[in-house]
Structure formats: C-alpha cells, structure tokens
Amino acid sequence: MRQPATIKDVALRAGCGVATVSRVLNNTGSASAEMRQRVQAAADTLGFEFSEVGRSLQSSTTRTIGCVVPSLANPVYADAVQGAQESFHAAGYQTLLVCTNYDPEIETQAIRTLTAKQVDGFVLTVSDALSSEGLKSIKSRGIPHCLLFSMAPDDELSWSVDDRSAASRVSDAFAEGGHSDVGFLALKFKSSDRARQRHQGFVQGCSRNGMKKPALLEIDEDSQELTNLLREFLMENPTLTGIFASNDFLALATIRSARSLGLTVPGDLSIVGFDGIEVGTMVEPSLATIVTDPKMMGSGAASTVLSVINGTPAPILPDPELTFSFRTGGSLASPVAERADGEKAATLSPSNNPTKKNHKSNGRD
Amino acid sequence: MRQPATIKDVALRAGCGVATVSRVLNNTGSASAEMRQRVQAAADTLGFEFSEVGRSLQSSTTRTIGCVVPSLANPVYADAVQGAQESFHAAGYQTLLVCTNYDPEIETQAIRTLTAKQVDGFVLTVSDALSSEGLKSIKSRGIPHCLLFSMAPDDELSWSVDDRSAASRVSDAFAEGGHSDVGFLALKFKSSDRARQRHQGFVQGCSRNGMKKPALLEIDEDSQELTNLLREFLMENPTLTGIFASNDFLALATIRSARSLGLTVPGDLSIVGFDGIEVGTMVEPSLATIVTDPKMMGSGAASTVLSVINGTPAPILPDPELTFSFRTGGSLASPVAERADGEKAATLSPSNNPTKKNHKSNGRD
DNA sequence: TAAACATTTGGAAACGTTTCCACTGGGAGG
DNA sequence: CCTCCCAGTGGAAACGTTTCCAAATGTTTA
Known part of the structure; x- marks a missing residue:
C-alpha cells in the first residue's frame, strides 16, 4: 500500500475501463448491476480513494479557499477563522490558512502562492484594502473573494465591524x-x-x-x-x-x-x-467594551464567497450599525x-x- | 486575462517548446541567453504563473500540510496553529486547517479529505490517539506526521505537555x-x-x-x-x-x-x-497556573514533520519536564x-x- | 578531416482524473 | 426482417506540469 491505488489499478482489477470506474464510483452515467458490484469490490480491496489533485487538474476547481489573516494570537481573528472554516467545511471546501503577522510583504506573497494553488476563493483581512497588491491581483484575475474586518472600497464585498x-x-x-x-x-x-x-x-x-x-x-x-x-x-x-x-x-x-x-x-x-x-x-x-461577533463575521464572509462562487444571491451584509453593541x-x-x-x-x-x-x-x- | 495563461501559451508566444519554457523559468537545464530573454518577456507580458495543480500531479507532492485541531476558540490551539503555520510557511509549505470541534466523526472525515488532497504531512491533535481512525489511516499510508498535545503511543512522534x-x-x-x-x-x-x-x-x-x-x-x-x-x-x-x-x-x-x-x-x-x-x-x-508555550509546541511539531519529510534528523523532542513551568x-x-x-x-x-x-x-x- | 563530444532545443510520455464519442448488443416498432 | 433506439461499455483526449530522450547544431580532439 505504498503507492496509493489509482483509478487504473481499480479498472485493471475489476476488468473494465477507467471510464466505467469513474462512472460507478461517482454515481454518474449508467452501469450494470454486475459491473457496479465488481468495481466496488475492486475499489474496496484496494482501499482506493480519488486523488483530488487529478480531479482538480481536470475540473480546474480545487474546493479550497485561501484564508489570510494577520494573526491568530488575537482571538478576534482566531474566532473569525474558526467561523469561516466551519462554514466552508460544511459546504465541502477546505481552508488554506496564512497568518501575515501584519506584514504586507508576507500578505502579497501569500496571496500569490495561494493563487498558484488555484484556490477557488479568498477570505482576507488585508492591511490596507486600497493599496494591497494581493487584493489587486485577486480582483484582476476575477477570483471570488470577500474582505473581513477590512474597510471596503465601494466595489468590494466585506464583512466588517463599523x-x-x-x-x-x-x-x-x-x-x-x-x-x-x-x-x-x-x-x-x-x-x-x-x-x-x-x-x-x-x-x-x-x-x-x-x-x-x-x-x-x-x-x-x-x-x-x-x-x-x-x-x-x-x-x-x-x-x-x-x-x-x-x-x-x-x-x-x-x-x-x-x-x-x-x-x-x-x-x-x-x-x-x-x-x-x-x-x-x-x-x-x-x-466596559464594544462587543462584536467575530465568528459570525467569519462565517458571513465565508457564505458570501460561497455565493459568489455558486452564482447564488449573496447573503445580505449585516447593517453596519448592528455589527457591534456596547457592553457596560x-x-x-x-x-x-x-x-x-x-x-x-x-x-x-x-x-x-x-x-x-x-x-x-x-x-x- | 480570464483564463490564466499556461505554459503552452508562453511557449507559443516565445516561439519555442514547452520544455524550454519550463527549463528557463525554473532555472533548470540549459538555455541560450537569447532564448531566456524571449521566454521571460513572454511570461511577463502574459502574467504567467505556474499552476501548482499541474505541478503536484506531476511531482506527486503538494507542498501542503494538513493541520487538525479541536478548535481555535481555545488560545492554546490558536497559538499552536500559528506557530506551526509560520514554520511551515518558512519552509515553503502551506497549511490546510480543519477544526474538529472535538468531534471524532469530523476528525476522521477531515483526515480522509486531506489525504485525498494529498497533503505531504500532518500535524494533529486527536481526541484519542489510540483509537483514532484517521491516525490509523495516516500511519498505514505512511504519511509523515506529528501529534500535538496528544498522548503518544510509543511509536508516535508527539509534541505535548507532560x-x-x-x-x-x-x-x-x-x-x-x-x-x-x-x-x-x-x-x-x-x-x-x-x-x-x-x-x-x-x-x-x-x-x-x-x-x-x-x-x-x-x-x-x-x-x-x-x-x-x-x-x-x-x-x-x-x-x-x-x-x-x-x-x-x-x-x-x-x-x-x-x-x-x-x-x-x-x-x-x-x-x-x-x-x-x-x-x-x-x-x-x-x-496561579501552569504555563506552557503552545506556539513553540506548534512550531516544534511542524519542524518534526518537515524533518520526516526531508529525511533529515528530527529535532529532539523537548524534555517532558521542561514543557511547562509553574507560575505563582x-x-x-x-x-x-x-x-x-x-x-x-x-x-x-x-x-x-x-x-x-x-x-x-x-x-x- | 573524421570522430567524438557538448550545448541547445523540442517532442512526447507520464501523473490521475472526467467526459466526449463511438462501438457493441439486444429489444421494440414498423 | 429491417430499422431505430437505448443501455452499457471502453478508448482517447484534455487539464498543466516535468523530464527523458533524441535531434540538431556547433566545437573540440586526435
């Protein structure tokens, strides 16, 4: 079990073509009961799992989202990331996390790397939304994204406290x-x-x-x-x-x-x-303090990104006035x-x- | 600039084969000065970036690490994740984060997904190291990994507080x-x-x-x-x-x-x-409390995983007695x-x- | 001058998927 | 009986890389 089994191995063992294996295991297209049976058996004994890499190459989609925040030492971001991660996970997306340590340099570089990894979207807290190199490149490439805790220019979606x-x-x-x-x-x-x-x-x-x-x-x-x-x-x-x-x-x-x-x-x-x-x-x-709900912000931003990806109507951003309350x-x-x-x-x-x-x-x- | 440029586009524009483009842009193999020049120019005007997906498929390596923790609401984990992420980032690896919410179900499922994504390694806090399904599958596949804050069976590497x-x-x-x-x-x-x-x-x-x-x-x-x-x-x-x-x-x-x-x-x-x-x-x-250093634990676990991946000698785990101190x-x-x-x-x-x-x-x- | 060699280059295979297409048989409709 | 259609199936292309290999060119060596 050193090298993980590929779809070819399964096909070989089941005595059929790879196309059939793909159809059976994905429940797409037609297949006879007997064939289904054979393929399943082969896949099971080989412990086969689809390689997401192969899939991504073919579908040019990675089911992965880039999440860029300054730091997790601040519980505000930690909670927000947790909220975003949960929402993404629920939608079948994984979260690629980068902490920039408030360094615009790292921010830019991180966004470049994540882009190369072909993330399907971004949730990010940038140091300066107007000047961010990374944000510009995301925009120019048309990658779905949503800001988090960052003042948004008019053309940007953002979940942030007022x-x-x-x-x-x-x-x-x-x-x-x-x-x-x-x-x-x-x-x-x-x-x-x-x-x-x-x-x-x-x-x-x-x-x-x-x-x-x-x-x-x-x-x-x-x-x-x-x-x-x-x-x-x-x-x-x-x-x-x-x-x-x-x-x-x-x-x-x-x-x-x-x-x-x-x-x-x-x-x-x-x-x-x-x-x-x-x-x-x-x-x-x-x-006495202003209380905010970072986790909700995170999951809100996540939902927004997901809706952009899916082309569904975006969740209404919260009324700015309702993003906080005062606690005596x-x-x-x-x-x-x-x-x-x-x-x-x-x-x-x-x-x-x-x-x-x-x-x-x-x-x- | 809708569809990102591929190596083929660059080759076409530079009037050469894809192999040459790859060699030039990766600084591997030989190329004439003039060719270098042409390829660079083409790549620049097209805004070309290598696709990590294509690379991963070919190299069967993703430069990505799976990081599984219970929650970021607990600053101990938040700090540990931050530490791990930083170490990985410094080594050129990205971090795929999952919070399990202390749910073994989610833990298992997350590990499966990350495995399918072909992460090169894992850092994880499991709910029970002895019974964890996910951990078993990681071990059986021989994927480099290191536990974090989890009691380790004898055959496991682990950074954790005593x-x-x-x-x-x-x-x-x-x-x-x-x-x-x-x-x-x-x-x-x-x-x-x-x-x-x-x-x-x-x-x-x-x-x-x-x-x-x-x-x-x-x-x-x-x-x-x-x-x-x-x-x-x-x-x-x-x-x-x-x-x-x-x-x-x-x-x-x-x-x-x-x-x-x-x-x-x-x-x-x-x-x-x-x-x-x-x-x-x-x-x-x-x-009055026991004080620990979660960030150090996280980066320690990261270094351990990296050394396993690279086959270099693993950093010595800290003396259990030195993983904490008492603060009056x-x-x-x-x-x-x-x-x-x-x-x-x-x-x-x-x-x-x-x-x-x-x-x-x-x-x- | 011929042979050996080094450098530059491109074609093509391979990585693991999905999906289009074409090819079988067999059953239904004329 | 001949068509037509349909379900089931497999071959092959495509996705974006890297890398092996061979071809072509130029350069040294005997």
Whole structure:
C-alpha cells in the first residue's frame, strides 16, 4: 500500500475501463448491476480513494479557499477563522490558512502562492484594502473573494465591524458617564486601518458630544513599557479621566499598568476596550467594551464567497450599525471630582512606583 | 486575462517548446541567453504563473500540510496553529486547517479529505490517539506526521505537555501552601484525554503529598450553570480549600462564580489554572497556573514533520519536564483557618445569592 | 578531416482524473 | 426482417506540469 491505488489499478482489477470506474464510483452515467458490484469490490480491496489533485487538474476547481489573516494570537481573528472554516467545511471546501503577522510583504506573497494553488476563493483581512497588491491581483484575475474586518472600497464585498460608529458609541458612553476629557490608546496605526478607523470615529464622537479632543497615545508594536508610557501620558494630560483602548487586551493591560501606578479603576481612571472578548466579563471590575461577533463575521464572509462562487444571491451584509453593541462594565464609571490635594498627580511622580517589567501585550488592533 | 495563461501559451508566444519554457523559468537545464530573454518577456507580458495543480500531479507532492485541531476558540490551539503555520510557511509549505470541534466523526472525515488532497504531512491533535481512525489511516499510508498535545503511543512522534507531571506539580504548590483538601474541576473527560491526564497526575500528586484524594467536579460541555454546580460541589465538600481547574478560562470562570457566591479568592478558596494564558497575569488577583508555550509546541511539531519529510534528523523532542513551568499568582494562598461561626457554609445556603446567569465558558480542556 | 563530444532545443510520455464519442448488443416498432 | 433506439461499455483526449530522450547544431580532439 505504498503507492496509493489509482483509478487504473481499480479498472485493471475489476476488468473494465477507467471510464466505467469513474462512472460507478461517482454515481454518474449508467452501469450494470454486475459491473457496479465488481468495481466496488475492486475499489474496496484496494482501499482506493480519488486523488483530488487529478480531479482538480481536470475540473480546474480545487474546493479550497485561501484564508489570510494577520494573526491568530488575537482571538478576534482566531474566532473569525474558526467561523469561516466551519462554514466552508460544511459546504465541502477546505481552508488554506496564512497568518501575515501584519506584514504586507508576507500578505502579497501569500496571496500569490495561494493563487498558484488555484484556490477557488479568498477570505482576507488585508492591511490596507486600497493599496494591497494581493487584493489587486485577486480582483484582476476575477477570483471570488470577500474582505473581513477590512474597510471596503465601494466595489468590494466585506464583512466588517463599523469601527467608526462603534468608536463613536464609546464616546457616547463616556459622555453619559460625565467624562469630558478622555484619551485614545492604540498600537502603531500603520499596521492596521482598524485602529485608524476607531480613532477617527472616537474623535468625531467626542466632538459631537462636546468633549475635548481626545489625546492620543500610540504605542510600539510590542511595547514592554506600557506602564512607563502611561505614566508619561497621564502626566502630560493630568485632567484625563478615561481612556479608550483600541482593543480589549490593551485595555486589560492598561488597567494593570494603571494599578501599578497606584491608580484605581474606575475611580481615578475609567477604561473602555474594544472587541468584547469573554474574559472581559470575568475580571474585576468587568471591562466596559464594544462587543462584536467575530465568528459570525467569519462565517458571513465565508457564505458570501460561497455565493459568489455558486452564482447564488449573496447573503445580505449585516447593517453596519448592528455589527457591534456596547457592553457596560465596572471599568467605566463617573469621574470623581479631582481632589484638592492633587493626590493623583503626586501618585504619578517618577520617584514613586518603580516600574515593574511588564509582559508584552499580544493584542494588536 | 480570464483564463490564466499556461505554459503552452508562453511557449507559443516565445516561439519555442514547452520544455524550454519550463527549463528557463525554473532555472533548470540549459538555455541560450537569447532564448531566456524571449521566454521571460513572454511570461511577463502574459502574467504567467505556474499552476501548482499541474505541478503536484506531476511531482506527486503538494507542498501542503494538513493541520487538525479541536478548535481555535481555545488560545492554546490558536497559538499552536500559528506557530506551526509560520514554520511551515518558512519552509515553503502551506497549511490546510480543519477544526474538529472535538468531534471524532469530523476528525476522521477531515483526515480522509486531506489525504485525498494529498497533503505531504500532518500535524494533529486527536481526541484519542489510540483509537483514532484517521491516525490509523495516516500511519498505514505512511504519511509523515506529528501529534500535538496528544498522548503518544510509543511509536508516535508527539509534541505535548507532560500533563501528568504538570498536574502533579500543581499538587505540590497546593501542599506548599498548606492545603490538604482540594478539588479538581474539568469539562467532560470524554472530549479530551488532556483533562484525563491532568486528573490522574493531580490525584497521584495529592497522594504523594499526603493530601486527601481530590474531589472531582466534572461539568458539561458548555455549562451555563457553573455557579450553581460550584455551590453544590462546595456544599458536598465543605472542607475544601482549593480548586485546580483544568484550564485557565475555567479557572477564571470559577473565580467569578466563587465571588458571586460571596467567597473571596484566595481567602476562602484558592484557585489554580492550567495553560498560562496571558490575561491570567492581568487580573486581580493574578492567576496561579501552569504555563506552557503552545506556539513553540506548534512550531516544534511542524519542524518534526518537515524533518520526516526531508529525511533529515528530527529535532529532539523537548524534555517532558521542561514543557511547562509553574507560575505563582495571587489566586493561590494559604488557607485561612475555618472560622468557628461557620461563615463560609452559611454563605453558600441556597437562599443566598440568587444565581446570576453566567456566560458560557469557552475553554474546553 | 573524421570522430567524438557538448550545448541547445523540442517532442512526447507520464501523473490521475472526467467526459466526449463511438462501438457493441439486444429489444421494440414498423 | 429491417430499422431505430437505448443501455452499457471502453478508448482517447484534455487539464498543466516535468523530464527523458533524441535531434540538431556547433566545437573540440586526435
């Protein structure tokens, strides 16, 4: 059983032509009962399975979909991939996965390779939908595809959270809580247009709510130094009462850093996250955040691709406004009036609280 | 550019035979400078790319690896897959991903499909390495493979955490903390031999440390009822001072449930988890746990498969004892002497603390 | 100068399928 | 009895590569 049996072997053993074997085993075309019987027997004893490679060559279809995401370390993508994979699997498609690590280079190269492998479609989160080389080539070749969590140009299908509206909603929450001076914390923008969208939406929302324009703290790819940076940020913006972090991990890390600076959450500082990962409900205080449904997004994108492939009507994309909801949590409360003794500022003096080495945060956008 | 160009088109345009095109574009065999030039030009203007399908058929190699895991919702697997995918990618292999949802049925079927697709190798986490149909068929066909997080029979390569030793190490930690009566909490065993291994190791360790045999709380696949179950469990085992949860999510959920029962952690109950997910360090109190390195496991398994494929010496599997370490955390402390007024038992009376509806926990093993 | 050899090139087979087509027989309709 | 049709069957082409082999050309060696 070294070399797998081919259709020829079966034909030989059943004493018939390959065409007959193909017809019998695929239940296509006609065959006598006796012939069916013989072919089945031969196939069984040889342990024959069709080679998908041979099939693909002949049918120029691979029943395989390319799935390109930045990383699985972020549960948002992990869940989305899982959702997409399940939908594809249910439709008889396999999923070829590539993680780009937020590297446009890898993204382009991966798409090229997957194209050469003749995937029947793509689900992808690109770093920049407008400039992506890979996306261009997919389009020019007319390969069915759907974006996921990527801002779509008008001519593109996409399942994504309405980051701007969601971020705007966060500003409402701060406003309702009585905050008027809050900040925005994100990892380097260039790596993801998601963070950019959230920032823009947040700035607009704050303006609409008559709040101060939010100060921006942009941190490094894998900054070990969140606590230090946060201290500086708070010293530069001493009147800040809340921070919107561009994802939940960052939010949790911020809470930890704030605490190690001697601040209480939400007493001294309110924190709001983004994504709605489950652990957010398990911590004390629970994390106020935007909750999304990445798995649904993934399977939605998958369905869309499948419908393009099959030429069936595409599932209606979800109303952008319904792609998220706000979850209240203990990490957001009304700001306490600043004490006259300037206790908060004192807490932040550099001599205080020698910085502990922090674990690197793994959330990225 | 509807139909992608084939090698024939290039040959036609360059005015030569297909063999020449193949030689030039693959840089194999000889060709005159002028011919090289012409072929390149033709290929460029046609936007030609080799079809991997044609290649695979001819070379009976696909440069594709099947990767089978239970779920990506569990960050342990997500990280492992990421690690494996990266290693494969670096070696020029693509990764075909399937999530089985812990369903042996799907597992078997997925392996069959991937085999038909002629993957060059497998990395897989099976539900039961001894009985897995899929694994048997992989072995009988002689396809290179490596297990991941699955207990390996002697003849199998596997990268996995030494669950027994790790669980035993947890019992040491409890013992050092002065606990002698602790429990074990896991999701249904049948879904995963990981949980079983941990249980066995924990029982042995407790015995070795002269502790009571740990009571077992086995909960449902997606129990919404953790708080209720925990209450009952604690009432049945009133002298319990600590719980070892078979994964970190479960541990965090347990902390939440304990709190909603009016218990303090670690004051009334110490909790230890398993996996070492990062959020464990962000919560208050931080989670005492076994920390593992899933990404390394994934890339290790990938390297092993690659070496089997290439016939190069396999990387040495890590010393089982080094596959994990214990991380101390605030959730584990010495038990306080039980108060005379039986305050804890009173807290647990059914009338108290109407059960809040819990989110379902998504960790599985 | 003839023979041996190296380089460049193209034809064709092979890889494993599906599918078109043509070839059998046999039964029904005239 | 002759046609016609139909079910059952196998041969062969096609899908896109790589690679073996032979042909053709040019170049050295004796």
